[in-house]
Amino acid sequence: MKRIKIGLVVFPGFQLLDIAGPRDAFGEVTVLSRGECEYEMLTVGTTRGTVQSSSGLTVTPDRTIFDVCPEFDTIIVPGGLGIFDTYDDPALSEWLRQQYRRVRRLCAICNGLFALGPAGLLDNRVVTTHWMDVPRLSATFPKARIEPDHIYVNDGSIYTTAGVTAGIDLALALIEEDFGKAMALDVAKYLIVYLRRAGGQSQFSPLLESQAAPGSQTQALQHYILDNLQAEHTVASLAQRVHMSARNLARTFIKECGVTPITFLSNARIDAARRYLESTDLSLREIARQCGFDGTDALRRVFARRLQINPTEYRERFRTRNAAPAGRTPRDDEAKKPASKKTQTAERGVSA
Template sequence: MAGIAPPGGRAGHAVAVVAFDGVQLLDVTGPVEVFTTANRYGADYDVRVVSASGAGVATSSGLPIGVHAGPSGLPRRLGTLLVPGRTDWRSAVADTALVELVAGLSGRAGRVASVCAGAFLLAAAGLLDGRRAATHWELAPELATAYPAVRVEADPLFVRDGEVVTSAGVSAGIDLALSLVEEDWGADVARRTARHLVVFMARPGGQAQFGAGLTPGRPRHPSVRRVMDHVAGDPAGCHTLGSLAAVGGVSARHLGRLFRDELGLTPGQYVESVRLEAARRLLDDGTGTVEEVARRAGFGSSESLRRVFQHTLGVSPTAYRTRFRTTAGSRHLVSRPPAPAGTGVTEEAGALSARG
């Protein structure tokens, strides 16, 4: 990998990146690119990719990558141990040699970080017990179930708890690495690195804006099922606690108790979550103005919709629509006049490119 200091190279802040068969390619290369790019602007990272056997690995995409060494080829003390993940985390944590590698190297590192499903390997090594941790939003419930001693947070792009830092899915490893660069070498070095890589210094919002929203299991109690179906069928309807209780055929107090027991939500929170998902679908489809989306989804006004979006997703409805409706807005095409006839040059738009 270009830009990585070879074994025996200059001594700096030693970063060991664990590689193994099935590892997600960007989990490895994203942070490595951040650290090695930061060296152009004043950082001093000595980045080594390591596997348990010292042999190269096949990544999740099928692309093989080489490594610098096995664990014995690393510096005795590490500044950072970074553990990527693989979507099939069960296979990763079942690899005893891999878990032992992570546990052993963690004792030599000043701090430990993981990307995406790498959090499962940290948990298997006992490094997340009693700590807050993040992982990919789709895997967060599985991490919480498999390792109940871990306090899983599903929304943040990365979470720091002491000297352990865990990040969300795939590209969030870049956000994580930039935060570590800033911590080690200051905001200016991190900012220049981010600009060169054409990424946000701090990405707006959290993981919730990428997630699929609330998908509660089918409740056992028929009253709760009737109410859920009623709300889902008409998100913009007038859904007061009294009217929902009437739909369920129970008292308002009993309905609230049933919702908390079955879903962990109040009826009002469930109504808001359904309306939020309805608004997201309308924004994704490009249907109407934000004010119209708010009305059709049941929020009444764009200001009410904005407050819920900011509180729940960390972004405004307008920003959400810009990011998720289409890629066309990011092309920044430059119009050019038609070329003179006979020149053999076709009319085209030139895309602006960022230069380091």
């Protein structure tokens, strides 16, 4: 029998699914291999006594970071809102540093990777996390190299994932490393999940968070862009509209919005296309035309590059039950809303 020992760290306020999901995936290996392969899993608390998860359920850890622990092959640190009260605990940081020198893999799910930062384990590492935590991660640990759209990433022996259910994606990847693709696929089938999910986090997070200050020239230009996506815009043409030089517009736009005017335009076109796919029966050709793409091939290329999924698959996955007929678009409904809402179609965490 091949046995692999895994330590699951638990702290007050941890996300229960971050350990329950991987634990169930690992547990199926024993069942499906008829006992030939096994993961031995132990919970390790950052405090003594029972540990309450963010959902209110409690776990009694098998060990704590203050106890003598067995030699783990893999350590997994879950996420959860409680991580922000725990991640800079010196005792946890020292324990993680020691484990890093001993284990084959050190994994963090969702914002659990914040615990790796004070231990010095994120410096110059390629990592990912939940899209909502990317700005905070970047500000807190600027030496980390963040890939905000990935479901999971491994850089050497450090493995990091996006939010919550991405822990199952990670578990399947580890099972494939340990026991082969066939076993990982069998576990995925049993759990009724994809072995490898198509697309990245951009499928789930808002795309345009680059809103300018109310009443500013930049906001007026954003409204103009959102209302005229089909036009052939350039930095020069946009600058002329607000009576600025192209250089001054680019500088002002980046300062106020965090992206260039052309990046904002690109993001806006993708976001509009997504809304059409989710809520109308419009053809891909018509969606491409209304959003300013140079035909359906261009629309497909952009979706593949930015969202790692094609438009047809996106529509099948996210289409609403009450899609508008082809003669009506999401813009028709938006036109009834106050103008100040027009830029609230944004999606976080994705750059050009």
